[in-house]
Amino acid sequence: MTLTVCGLIGSPFVRKVCTQLNEKGVEYTFENLSPFQADEDFTTLNPLRRIPILKDSDNGDDFILPDSTAICHYIERKFPASPMMPSDHAEYGRALWIEEYADTEMATKFGLGVFRSIIFPQMAGKKPDTETALKCIREQLPTIHDYLEGQLEGKDWFAGNAFSLADISVAVQYGNLAFAGYSPSAERWPNLAAFMKRVGEKESFTSLHLKTALVFAQMQKMEVDPSEGL
């Protein structure tokens, strides 16, 4: 059996899949695949031309699974040991919702608004677009932090009482914000800060996060004035 995760480690969706596999202790190989430099064949792997993509030799050479959510729930079904979804029905539903919220609302605002504005221009040898990123941090992100802060009230994890796919999905998005140089104020959003600290104690997450931080280490980071309370 060979599982291969294809993508770039800088993608939160790719790290979501790899963190789950690490947490479950499932071995996999990693294949670098950039959606931005891929040829036309990439469209046959994923018509949306996005990463991650999973290959599983158990299912033959033709088996290709795109999309982090499809991949993670496939992995959950194939490797049920060390479950990463709650067994309680209500909490299971909650985990799915938080995963969806992270993959759509958070990914759009964090990824397109902040991460891409800071990191992508620098990859092309240009200056980071700090103005766009700051506008997003000021106008769009507080609503997301507020929502998640409320969801964590009196709880260690987003769904059930153990680290789950919901937590991974949220944490990898905050990871990409951190690579751009911004993390939400711990004073204003203490539950969120405590949550990220707990996730940071998970080797499955931190090993990948630190490896990715090195990729962006030379890049200029944004600075947010602490007096803004963001």
Ligand SMILES: N[C@@H](CCC(=O)N[C@@H](CS)C(=O)NCC(=O)O)C(=O)O
């Ligand atoms: N819903 C997808 C989203 C995947 C996604 O947006 N991946 C980004 C990288 S972070 C991508 O491949 N972008 C390529 C592009 O925008 O052209 C998933 O969960 O896998």
